Amino acid sequence: MxxxxxxxxxxxxxxxxxxxxxxxxxxxxxxxxxxxxxxxxxxxxxxxxxxxxxxxxxxxxxxxxxxxxxxxxxxxxxxxxxxxWAMSRGERERAAADCRTRVTSSSSYHSEKVGAYQFHDVDRLLDGACLFRLARDHPVVRSGFLYLPNGERLNGVYGHTYYVPLGGGWYYRRFDELLSCRTCNRLGPTG
The missing domain is CATH 1.20.58 (Methane Monooxygenase Hydroxylase; Chain G, domain 1)
Known part of the structure; x- marks a missing residue:
């Protein structure tokens, strides 16, 4: 026992x-x-x-x-x-500021620890948003966080990605395999 x-x-x-x-x-x-x-x-x-x-x-x-x-x-x-999430607030905000000041997106792998999280990579998107991909689900990283500095609001499912608002322009994002499979079935074997 x-x-x-x-x-x-x-x-x-x-x-x-x-x-x-x-x-x-x-x-x-x-x-x-x-x-x-x-x-x-x-x-x-x-x-x-x-x-x-x-x-x-x-x-x-x-x-x-x-x-x-x-x-x-x-x-x-x-x-x-x-x-x-709360424990990582200060480091997370610094990482978002650093990401927003980058000139271009970095598509190469570079592991980065930010607070409690180990990220596979951090990319600046074209619209100024920052994508923090968690170091899980290798070789395809399916989850992470999205920071939108312009105040745009996301909630729910967009495409194959599920967004959960965390406040302050931050969102938890997860690739939804079920949505992907439904879309694949709808598009047929060539889609």
């Missing part, structure tokens, strides 16, 4: 850290869900045996569902992502 509780706590901590450094890390969530299957199964057997043989088993047995529930709730409400 102690081993499964410790393992589940470690997996839940990993998910919270990944959410804090990537705002929404679906790969980690999936991997953690698969990784939790074996410890939760072992926990279930331990809880059943503990219930039959030991009267004080239930206190320790409550920790695993508690850890999983807390992790699900805080990630559902994007608490770790918002904490990482």
């Amino acid at each position: 102690v081993a499964t509780t410790t393992l589940v706590f470690g997996i839940c901590s990993w998910v919270v850290w990944a959410e804090m450094t990537a705002f929404e890390d679906l790969q980690t969530q999936f991997s953690a869900g698969v990784g939790c299957a074996i410890p939760v199964l072992a926990w279930s057997v331990s809880a059943l045996v503990g219930h039959m043989r030991y009267p004080g088993w239930w206190r320790l047995a409550l920790l695993v569902p508690l850890f999983i529930t807390i992790t699900l709730v805080v990630t559902w409400f994007e608490v770790p992502g918002r904490i990482g």
Whole structure:
């Protein structure tokens, strides 16, 4: 019971850290869900045996569902992502200012750490906006942040990209594979 509780706590901590450094890390969530299957199964057997043989088993047995529930709730409400976002405010604003002063866009790879985030690259777009691609989903970077200095507002889905407003001209952006697949199916095999 102690081993499964410790393992589940470690997996839940990993998910919270990944959410804090990537705002929404679906790969980690999936991997953690698969990784939790074996410890939760072992926990279930331990809880059943503990219930039959030991009267004080239930206190320790409550920790695993508690850890999983807390992790699900805080990630559902994007608490770790918002904490990482708030912790990175000063460095993020400096990076946006630096990006806006660039003359042209840099299309070459250059990893850059800004606050809690490790970016694959930071590009200045033609309209003065800055695109911060997270160092996830290699070789195709599908998520990151967009900074629009001109006050333009985005909310929802545009093309294959989903935008979540974060305030101050900042947006979390994620390539939506489901939209892409729907568009591919609509366009046929040549599209």
